[in-house]
Amino acid sequence: MTEEKTAEYFASQQKEISVSQFFEKNKHLLGFDNPTKALLMVVKEAVDNSLDACEEAGIIPDIEVVVKNVGDDNYKVSVKDNGPGIVKTQIPKIFGKLLYGSKFHRLKQSRGQQGIGISAAVLFCQLMTGKPTKIWSKTGKNKKTHYFELLINSRDNEPEIIKQEDLDSPLIKEHGTKIEMLIIGRYRRKRGIDDYLKQTSISNPFAKIKYRGPDGKTIIFPRTVNKLPKAAKEIKPHPYGVEFGVLDRMLKETKAKSLVSFLTREFSSIGTKSAGDICKIAGIKKSVLPNSLKRNEIKKLLAAMQKVKVQRPPIDCISPIGESEFKKSLEKEYPEAEFVTTVTREPAVYRGTPFQIEVGIVYGVGEDKPVDVLRFANRVPLLYQAGAGAIVEAIKETDWKRYGLKQSLGNLPSGPVIIAVHMASSWVPFISESKEAIAPYPNIVKEIKLALQDAGRKLSSFLSGKRRAGQQKRRLQIFE
């Protein structure tokens, strides 16, 4: 065959692809695939980062968002926070390198998970406009403000510093970070920045957000509570959620000198007794060196870990909105509502990962149409893929006629109603990398349904009260 190519030829063609190049070419995976969504994503990634930074540092967030049209479809976006600031050497990496961050390896609720979002926004802006992202950050009152202009060298997935200065600037008072980006986008109110910020304010009642949109008007979303929620704590993995490869690596990396101490030290919910039971069922001596285990022994150990009854994982890695806080938030954003109720379920577990579901129902808003659904994951509003995922599935599978709403089988119920659902977890299983919907794992759907039923019952008694009042009124009118 004359056309036949050799293995040597192919070898010369193979090369490494950086993760920046990968996402540059696959930007739809991160949600940057159309101008409307891209503009929203840039704001969202910056605000999510600011909220995470403030909350982790124990600072009540004050956030300012400005979106300005600067000609044609060019928008300048800036987001400023009063967070802890970022030390100088870290700034280029945090904004100029994909897959870099502090949240990936730990088990604890946060908005960001992967270390992709904000650097992907930087990458996307540079791809569209060629402009670097500007960053100002200050870590304390008497410190300088570090100013950077950054691009990403996508071939190496490394930051490229275009400009750096240390300023004496009044821009940031005590501490905080401001980021400014130029992007090509399209602005709309619905399912855009306005909706995102409104919903963010609902799920973060302790945050104050000031927003000036492209129309030049300023909207303030005030805080309704004046303290931060109890901070989420980092937890160790739970024995029911571990996989062979992870267990294998943990055994190799542990500093524990015996299997029994490995089990109690590296996992949550395993005490000395359950550790002993696990060793016994696995048929392995308690005292063996963890990294001496053979493949077959690891298999037995893993199986034994699933068999022994242990407590569910600790739940202080989750930080729910809170029943009364959630209610206040909804009342603030929907002052016209006749009735608001909220439910925060007890924490539950899917695949060894703790999570907690909260539901709010708002009645008397808008018209008699399919209900509006607000979806939140770790306090972040989900605005796209509105028809997909665990939350919508659970709402559709709930029998709403029982609670006084119209519903045709398998569809969303109808009424002047908003249903808001929040899932808080140390690891939210999203359907896609763009984090638009929660994977419908059975345990998650079940918990959401139970929460909806609780809230539904409260709605139902409100509606019967309303009906009775109406009947009484009519009866009174008859006798008048």
Place this chain on the structure above:
Amino acid sequence: MTEEKTAEYFASQQKEISVSQFFEKNKHLLGFDNPTKALLMVVKEAVDNSLDACEEAGIIPDIEVVVKNVGDDNYKVSVKDNGPGIVKTQIPKIFGKLLYGSKFHRLKQSRGQQGIGISAAVLFCQLMTGKPTKIWSKTGKNKKTHYFELLINSRDNEPEIIKQEDLDSPLIKEHGTKIEMLIIGRYRRKRGIDDYLKQTSISNPFAKIKYRGPDGKTIIFPRTVNKLPKAAKEIKPHPYGVEFGVLDRMLKETKAKSLVSFLTREFSSIGTKSAGDICKIAGIKKSVLPNSLKRNEIKKLLAAMQKVKVQRPPIDCISPIGESEFKKSLEKEYPEAEFVTTVTREPAVYRGTPFQIEVGIVYGVGEDKPVDVLRFANRVPLLYQAGAGAIVEAIKETDWKRYGLKQSLGNLPSGPVIIAVHMASSWVPFISESKEAIAPYPNIVKEIKLALQDAGRKLSSFLSGKRRAGQQKRRLQIFE
């Protein structure tokens, strides 16, 4: 505030995440999120790789797939091909490093795009079972067989060689590669390996596939054509599909000494005349050094490139199945069919990327129910997310009553019918990284609809013929 944490504390927590760790934790993004799908994915990635290798090397593929249950839910999967083989130094990287390959940077139709699939399968198997993947490869008759046992060091995204030997082995006759993996999975026929291989045989009529499943039975999918399709050629980017960031980089990296030669050398469809026109509209001298352009000039250049009329991109980067080959394939796999028709459209373009749509309709298979839809992208069957994407959208939006099938508005039509649709392109825009559905870009949906209408008309005349024959027969019976 006592709880307040400093920027310095956060700096100590930040670290790099490797792409292997990323996908290890997000395995659902690649489709490895349930045992049934995982087993299929491992087979699919290996077979897709084998077909790509053979086709590129100009070798008619002979592929052997063996899936064997080896106790509990453990499956041993092996895939062997007669491809060109892989040179020794490349084997660890190809199988043991994510984002490594030859197909990412070029514009040309192939099954794989990203350099993720097969190494993700290796990673997933090791995560589930701890077992290394075994690879045998031989690049020529008188050469040794290179044998490797590989794991992936996920922290660094680098291969870890467990064992390596050069063998005199009769396993591979002339040249080729065999891969063997142990995975935890679940086997099913429907939407599993059997369906995948059957459909692969339809879209690759030049391939012979021998398959022994967990039940021990061997199925042979013979080839229906004895030569490879015309090889797809690599093309240069088209001016209508380029973005600022990409253009910027191309200007910096080019060896061309003038803007006009940059345009003609680095892009498809730009001749000297259109290059001159572009420079003129942009208001930039033809002779300037490409890497001397300022940001504003690049913007003007990009705008001018969109304005000048140029030819569509060359289409020899696409390799369709072919109308008669597609028909033969369908007839072979559905021998009970009463009628088979196929349509291959002329190539078209979305966002500067060439693509081509092919449609097959099979009548007289199965019962009167919603039609079965077979979806293919670059000859690869898409088995999951059956309800999503451009193909299903186009089928639902087509008026099938016109062509003699029942259909309720906006749904799939009904009948004893299979509708098969293939999109071939130098870059298929998938909805997600697991490559399960094609993004419904308007141009793509439109082309699919046109192809469906063509095929629908042929179906319609077959059905009227059938009806007339039936009426005639009844009439004859009356007169008998």
